[in-house]
Amino acid sequence: MKIVVYGAGVMAQYVKESIINSKNEFVGFVDPLGKGDFVNLKGENSNVEYDAIIDFSHFSLIDDVLEAGIAKKVPVLVATTGHTEEQLKKIEKAAELIPVIKATNTSLGVNIVNEIVAFATKLLKDFDIEIVEKHHNRKIDAPSGTASTLLEIVKENLNDGNDYRTVYGREGYSKRAEKEIGVHAIRGGNIVGEHTVIYAKNDEIIEIKHEALSRKMFSDGAVKAIEFLSGKNAGKYTMRDVLGINK
Numbered sequence: 077m078k079i080v081v082y083g084a085g086v087m088a089q090y091v092k093e094s095i096i097n098s099k100n101e102f103v104g105f106v107d108p109l110g111k112g113d114f115v116n117l118k119g120e121n122s123n124v125e126y127d128a129i130i131d132f133s134h135f136s137l138i139d140d141v142l143e144a145g146i147a148k149k150v151p152v153l154v155a156t157t158g159h160t161e162e163q164l165k166k167i168e169k170a171a172e173l174i175p176v177i178k179a180t181n182t183s184l185g186v187n188i189v190n191e192i193v194a195f196a197t198k199l200l201k202d203f204d205i206e207i208v209e210k211h212h213n214r215k216i217d218a219p220s221g222t223a224s225t226l227l228e229i230v231k232e233n234l235n236d237g238n239d240y241r242t243v244y245g246r247e248g249y250s251k252r253a254e255k256e257i258g259v260h261a262i263r264g265g266n267i268v269g270e271h272t273v274i275y276a277k278n279d280e281i282i283e284i285k286h287e288a289l290s291r292k293m294f295s296d297g298a299v300k301a302i303e304f305l306s307g308k309n310a311g312k313y314t315m316r317d318v319l320g321i322n323k
């Protein structure tokens with residue numbers, strides 16, 4: 077496949093390497109801010125040949141990313157995080173026309189952790205549940221996309237998940253309510269990414285944790301995901317589909 081990468085940051089470079097080390101062809105980066113030596117999918121250079129798009133850029137670029145996918149009817153992996161509800165709906169809508177994966181985390185490990193958390197939450201309903209994520213100081217969105225996905229999974233697996241209130245960080249004076257899930261974002265240095273779901277009860281604590289030690293597994297996972305989408309019908313697919321994780 078000829079793959080275009082949206083983004084020009086740290087992850088985009090890793091994805092380029094993963095594409096080069098696969099059987100696919102790296103076409104170029106699409107620079108979010110339009111500077112530097114990048115491919116231009118619009119205007120006079122709109123004859124750039126590509127048959128897949130991987131997006132690790134900025135959430136504000138989602139319209140461009142989806143437009144480029146729809147224009148050529150090629151699969152799109154949206155690995156960028158931080159989208160608004162409205163933007164997420166646009167991604168759903170695009171999936172009516174082209175094959176799309178929206179993945180907040182493309183590592184194998186986190187996708188397995190998602191399964192473990194679903195299972196654990198069913199068994200640990202009466203524990204206090206808190207989610208903690210840690211990332212580098214360049215990260216702009218909080219909580220992380222992965223933490224938001226973990227929160228969704230926790231809520232889905234509590235009988236009365238919709239009755240729970242999400243508390244983002246804490247300050248001031250008040251006891252923890254019974255039906256509350258705390259979500260906490262730590263930022264510092266060059267932490268690649270760490271996610272922990274804590275289940276606490278009087279006298280016992282269970283922690284389910286994933287720690288990323290490099291970014292390579294994100295980019296390798298992204299290439300695997302776009303390869304999976306090749307030749308698929310329009311629709312919304314997931315990393316569970318890519319990794320063959322059955323319900």
Ligand SMILES: NC(=O)C1=CN([C@@H]2O[C@H](COP(=O)(O)OP(=O)(O)OC[C@H]3O[C@@H](n4cnc5c(N)ncnc54)[C@H](OP(=O)(O)O)[C@@H]3O)[C@@H](O)[C@H]2O)C=CC1
Pocket residue numbers: 083084085086087088108109132133134135136137154155156157158179180181182183214221294
């Ligand atoms: N799904 C997954 O597994 C993973 C997802 N991610 C996500 O991928 C995305 C990119 O991460 P990363 O490479 O670390 O981030 P970087 O900050 O290194 O790169 C982001 C890119 O977006 C550009 N950008 C920044 N601000 C704006 C803006 N306001 N408008 C348009 N473009 C902008 C940057 O340009 P410039 O360099 O000029 O600032 C850069 O090209 C993030 O959303 C992150 O959460 C990251 C890792 C794994």
Ligand SMILES: O=C(O)C1=N[C@H](C(=O)O)C[C@H](O)C1
Pocket residue numbers: 157180181211215219220221222223268269270
């Ligand atoms: O910005 C990052 O770096 C990461 N972002 C993703 C997220 O928001 O969950 C995935 C990973 O944790 C790294």
